[in-house]
Amino acid sequence: MLGALPPWLISPPPLLAAALVAMVLVTLAGLGGGGLARLMRFFGNLVLLGVFAVACLRFVHLDPSFAHFMPSIGLPEAQVSGGEVRVPLAADGHYWIEANVNGTRTRFMVDTGATITTLSAEGASEAGITADPLRLPVVMHTANGDVEAQTARLETLKFGSIVARDMDVIVSETTGGLNVLGMNFLNRLKGWRVEEGVLILTPRHPQAV
Numbered sequence: 001m002l003g004a005l006p007p008w009l010i011s012p013p014p015l016l017a018a019a020l021v022a023m024v025l026v027t028l029a030g031l032g033g034g035g036l037a038r039l040m041r042f043f044g045n046l047v048l049l050g051v052f053a054v055a056c057l058r059f060v061h062l063d064p065s066f067a068h069f070m071p072s073i074g075l076p077e078a079q080v081s082g083g084e085v086r087v088p089l090a091a092d093g094h095y096w097i098e099a100n101v102n103g104t105r106t107r108f109m110v111d112t113g114a115t116i117t118t119l120s121a122e123g124a125s126e127a128g129i130t131a132d133p134l135r136l137p138v139v140m141h142t143a144n145g146d147v148e149a150q151t152a153r154l155e156t157l158k159f160g161s162i163v164a165r166d167m168d169v170i171v172s173e174t175t176g177g178l179n180v181l182g183m184n185f186l187n188r189l190k191g192w193r194v195e196e197g198v199l200i201l202t203p204r205h206p207q208a209v
Contacts, residue, residue: 021047022043022044022045022046022047022048023044023048024044025040025041025043025044025047026040026041026044026045026048083160083161083203084200084201084202084203085159085160085161085162085200085201086198086199086200086201087110087198087199087200087201088197088198088199089197089198089199094109094110095109095110095199096108096109096110097110097159097160097181098159099157099158099159099181100156100157100158100159101119101123101127101129101154101156101157102127102128102129102154102155102156103127103156104126104127104128106119106123106126106127106179107179108179108180108181109178109179109180109181110180110181110186110199111180111181111182112183112186114180114181114182114183115182115183115184116151116168116169116170116182116183116184117157117167117168117169117170117180117181117182117184117185118140118149118169118170118171118172118175118178118179118180118182119152119154119169119170119171119172119179120171120172120173120175120176120177120178120179121171121172121173122177123177123179124152124169124171127154129152129153129154129169129171130152131150131151131152131171132150132151132152132153135150135151137149137150137151138150138151138170140170140172140174147172147174149170149171149172149173149174150170150171150172151168151169151170151171152168152169152170152171153166153167153168153169154166154167154169157185162189162201162203164185164188167184167185168184186201188204189201189202189203189204190202190203190204
């Protein structure tokens with residue numbers, strides 16, 4: 001019987017489990033009366049409010065369009081610094097960089113069509129990056145259909161003279177070992193452009209190397 005249920009229902013993430021428990025408490029409180037029912041309703045609503053607040057903060061931190069508002073709400077913003085970096089176009093028509101992720105050398109393909117930077121399961125394991133258990137899985141749209149992936153956060157990503165810190169990433173087992181540098185990194189730069197086949201990355205706060 002359990003085999004017919006989706007994985008997220010058999011073993012729900014902590015946020016989802018907390019929300020389900022809170023809804024059960026509120027429902028049971030509605031069936032009864034007295035002080036105990038009011039107490040159950042209070043705690044149930046309190047847990048639901050907490051789950052909603054955490055979910056909102058997770059969404060804000062994951063969505064790169066909110067990057068400029070992060071300092072005002074106390075969330076860590078990925079910091080990018082260093083001199084201008086130029087990346088030549090490879091023979092396969094893509095831009096590739098060799099980055100240092102948490103001290104581990106990792107190869108990335110730059111993809112302006114990717115919203116979030118993605119690490120393969122192998123790349124994440126080598127860099128000591130594990131999925132965040134407090135976050136719900138995300139759905140990735142691939143050529144082979146929709147697949148679930150986990151979210152995590154890397155401490156540092158360095159290449160050339162550019163450094164990004166505390167950046168959200170997706171960890172997926174379906175990339176075939178491919179690591180993708182997405183827009184949540186590029187949006188934190190002062191700018192990026194392509195000139196004569198060369199990708200030029202300009203940080204917001206250039207520093208001497």
